[in-house]
Amino acid sequence: MDFWSRIIGGSRSLSTKSPRAASPTERLTAFKRTCNTLQQIWRSSNSPTGEQAAAVHARNCIERLNSVLSDESRGPAPHPCLAYAASSQIFVTVTKLALSSYDEGMLRSATIFFNTLIDSEVDGVVDNRLFARALVDLVRRADKQSEDIEGRLVELLFGVSNNIRLQPTILPAWFAPRSDDQNSELPGANGVEFAGTMRKDDFPLFYLLVEYVHHAGRAGDFARTGLLYLIETASRSKDLERWLIESDLATLMATGLGALYSQLGSLSYGPDGESEIPHIIAHSDHAQQETALPPVLGVSMDSFMAYLLFWQDTIDHCKSAEVVATLLDHFQVLFLEQLLYPSLLESSDVEGGSTAAVLTYLYRILASIDQEDLVHRILHFLLASPPDSDTQIAKKNKNMSASRRKSLDVLTAFSEEAARPSPSLFNLRDLALLGLRSSNPQTVLATLRLLSVVLQRHPSFARSLIRTITGHPAKQRNVGTLNAELGQLLSMASSIMNEPTLDKSFGNYLKDAAWTLESRLCISTSDKNPTEAVALEVRRDDPIVRELLDCLETFFTNSLIVNLALTEVLVSIASSQLIALDGWLLVDSTKYKYTTSDSSKDGLPDILQQIHAVYQEPIWSPEDTPALTAVLSRLVAQVQNWRNTITDFDILIAARRDLLHENDDPFKGSSEQDPIYSSTRGSVDRPPSTTPRTPQLNADQGTPRGRRDKQNFASPQRSIVGSPLREPTTIRSHPPRTSSVARSAAAEELKKRLATPFRRDSQSPLEPNEDAGNTLSSSLGPTTETSADTDNEAIIDEEQKTEQDSATLGHVLTNVVVLYEFLLEISAMVQARGTLFEEAGFHDVRISAQDSAE
Structure with missing residues (x-):
């Protein structure tokens, strides 16, 4: 018994021994053994038998690697396991197993493994081209049906972008631009494409982030921030700066913004469960009208505004003046000239609702952004403001690089070929004037709100x-x-x-x-x-x-x-x-x-x-x-x-x-x-x-x-006047029944009086239906069919005029x-x-x- 007890006890103690108690040498030995096991699983994974068991075994091995690396990264140097993971290139095997297993747990463990390596800052990881290829393959080919997995994968891209921003020297591992001779062989390099060329093989990390900038939630946030970091790095890398100008970065961003704008529908004024009619509007004749509540713009407007704010952040973070100018040029040509201005021009239904919709969209745009260059491009173009002087234009062209000049020339040629109408003939001021003259209250209100936001937030365009x-x-x-x-x-x-x-x-x-x-x-x-x-x-x-x-x-x-x-x-x-x-x-x-x-x-x-x-x-x-x-x-x-x-x-x-x-x-x-x-x-x-x-x-x-x-705005001075709109606040023990009836009758009488029609040019309130009766009696005429139609039109016109000139x-x-x-x-x-x-x-x-x- 003692012999078997010692055997069982020894085995239990070995099995429960924590890897944290092992020495660095023992920890590295166990780590190498697990890496070898993963490689063996990959070599034998072609056999159809036992695939599920192999996937579970591989996932357990990756989790053991994650545990060892996590403990070691929190401890003091040296970090032999992290160094071995970089030198052995085990991350390639992890990528292959994660992509071949189609197991969500395996993908989650693989993202944790890559994230640990990225955060470790060990040489031979983030600056390794093989690591870059393995991570790009993992993100590009992984099954992203789960929102959690998608967020974890895009977080890896964000982590790499952050490392590139902090250490631009690792950029060559992820960014390998082609030479001019290679670019000349690309389709579209002869000027057929209007702006930029798609060069995904040059910078796959960049294009992966672009794919997710439109997404909501965690994935979209990581993608937008990571892309901002890459664009910010352009000021410290001439090659990257040139590539961003010549590539389709600006084209993708401008067309993406235009696509989201095209999805905006008509305005909706129904209650959304949160809006409540303001107290002052509730005491007017228009409390039940559509203009009593702000319009509900929906999820499409939220997506558009999120992407527009990403534009603003991009221009703010980019330190390269030429990249910013390229972005703004594409913003003006592909969004303002080709989409936003035509939508304003085509919204001629000032009496209906299309003008109110486009003016409301423009109001939201100008109320949300405060980036000076972006606002200047929008209002300078839509208001047809005078262009810069010839001296300033010549000075800008003199300091312009060849890449920037080439991009601008191609974009200008495309703009001239499109032959779009110019705001010099009909600009935003003309549309605002039509909106103020409209008989549709939605259009008038949208115009007034647009004028207010321009005058308040962008006063330089007041004149x-x-x-x-x-x-x-x-x-x-x-x-x-x-x-x-x-x-x-x-x-x-x-x-x-x-x-x-x-x-x-x-x-x-x-x-x-x-x-x-x-x-x-x-x-x-x-x-x-x-x-x-x-x-x-x-x-x-x-x-x-x-x-x-x-x-x-x-x-x-x-x-x-x-x-x-x-x-x-x-x-x-x-x-x-x-x-x-x-x-x-x-x-x-x-x-x-x-x-x-x-x-x-x-x-x-x-x-x-x-x-x-x-x-x-x-x-x-x-x-x-x-x-x-x-x-x-x-x-x-x-x-x-x-x-x-x-x-x-x-x-x-x-x-x-x-x-x-x-x-x-x-x-x-x-x-x-x-x-x-x-x-x-x-x-x-x-x-x-x-x-x-x-x-x-x-x-x-x-x-x-x-x-x-x-604070509370009730005025105690007027309470003693005996206001007919407010009941006495004094509480009596047993009020007489006749007094209660009298108060109810007085309140009902006052309610009817306040609802009495009141003409603007009258001296006193009209009796109910008095004005309508006068209108009808004055419109009596011949009984022939032709005269009856004419008189009916006159009656309708008179009733509409009376309705406009009267209120309660x-x-x-x-x-x-x-x-x-x-x-x-x-x-x-x-x-x-x-x-x-x-x-x-x-x-x-x-x-x-x-x-x-x-």
Whole structure:
């Protein structure tokens, strides 16, 4: 018994002995034995018998190799097993067994084995051409039905790309470009192919990564990052740089982007389960319309935007100026000229939905990317901006390499052969003008959103949309002049609503305006000529500004979401440092008239008289009233007429504003991609304050940073007015039944009243069906068939006109509140510009003081 016990115990102890306890020599011996076993399995794998058992045995052997290599890589040097794996080239055998077994477990173990070798940084592995061939064969020929296996295989390619980025000296093991003589023998090398030649044998690692850049999930992320690393390495390898320019890299990327863009379908406005109608839009007449929610663009748009952001990252990471230029050239010719611009040109259905779709796609593109060169190519081409000067073009051609010149010549020839239409005849500005004139609210809204994103995120193209007068920069105003303009704007706001906390509301808008303008100052508007950054006056006959003002004329009956987008565009124009406020928002500086100086000031020193003159407020003729201010004045006058007719109009306005600000959260129910769908701009906390006053411009006024306070907006002051839109908050123990019935009846009566039709040009709400009855009764005529058809068309036209010019009382009240907020917002923008852009101040006083000192 003792003998057998010692035998059994000894065998158990040997079988359970951990390989970690073995010495390096013993570990290497066991590793070599396992490698020999794998080679024997491969030699005998041709026999049909026992294939499954051989696969299981081979997988176990690879797992033992992985265990030994993993333990050794975590320990101190030397690493004999890793060195033996490199010298014995066992990775070739592992690749052959993994590809022949069709076993997912075997593939997973093989990817772990290769990944361990790549991370080990042992000589003779990543810099070995045989290792490169084995890995490429494994990734190219492996069965990738499993998403996990696909991700692991692409991760191997990423690991190699990372090693090449860190050590460009290993690039020759993976990249072997042909000589010029060999390239001349390739098909298509005589110029038949329009851009680049496919040379997969030169750089198979590169093409494998390109195959997966469109994929989502782990595989796509590894492929895109790995490709970025390879392109980044081009700046340190002239051979790779030349190959990237002459190969079909740019062609593949541009055509891939175009293919994804072609898959975009029409817009869908159905609820996606996450979107919620914003609080302010829910209290309008258009809460059930398609424009109440942002469009659902679907998975196709997500794939396109992911690939477009990969384009942006590629241009940012590439340090080679010629590779970047080649990519941008192909982006313009193969995507902009051949696909994006034709889609804009062919979307002539401004009354249907195709124009709204393509404008929404372009809006998403410009709202997502911020790479300066990419944005410049898009907008410079679509807006048909003037080309670079001949001197700059000649300088670029002089410094251009032969490969770059060849690629550009072939691409230019292809572009001319395609004979596509040019934006010089019909550009993005023309399409925007058609969109603003459309009767389709989806098209109008998409156009307004596109104008906003160009003006806000890419302000250097502001004058390509809004035409200005060359050589007419704005002049600096005195403080008194700016105060007079602000007084007019704020008086219009206070005439709409008597808010006790006007100072607090305006202060928050002022902070928001200062933040916006400071962000504009951080954006370079013109690198070529600093004088082009001077603000110029808007042309009086600019068609886009006129269309915006025409849309503003029907403000009270417009869709609420259109009004929010419209005011966003107007504020964006006012915030542009390239566009002056003179003539369209503020009075032209040459039209001001000052009264004669007071004789009591004659005895004062000259400097004091100058200061007094700076604060003197001018007057101007009604004919010189700016276009936007004139429209706003007419809207405010319309509100005053309603106030004089409707006895409780002030109570209705105050109650509606409280209702809109109640439980207002700017981040709830809004689209992250579209600020237009957020809640009312200017939603701020309004605690009690002093009596309203016109804010004055102080010389030492700071530039406050930060956005508006986002708190509860319920105003306690108005709760005591007895708002008919809000029930009392006091809880009584036993309310009388008659009081409850009376409140219910009053609430129902108010609900009917707010739903009453309200014509834009009327003085009071219409009775239900009153307008429709008048329309029908006035359309009675002869009973003949011909006259009946004519009268029916007239009835339909009259009904459509009536529908456009009328809305419910509640909808009109909501738009009145939006108009009040817009007046505060635009006033704050005017004052902030006067301070930050130095458009108002003490310029004349400083000059006079300097002259006196001299």
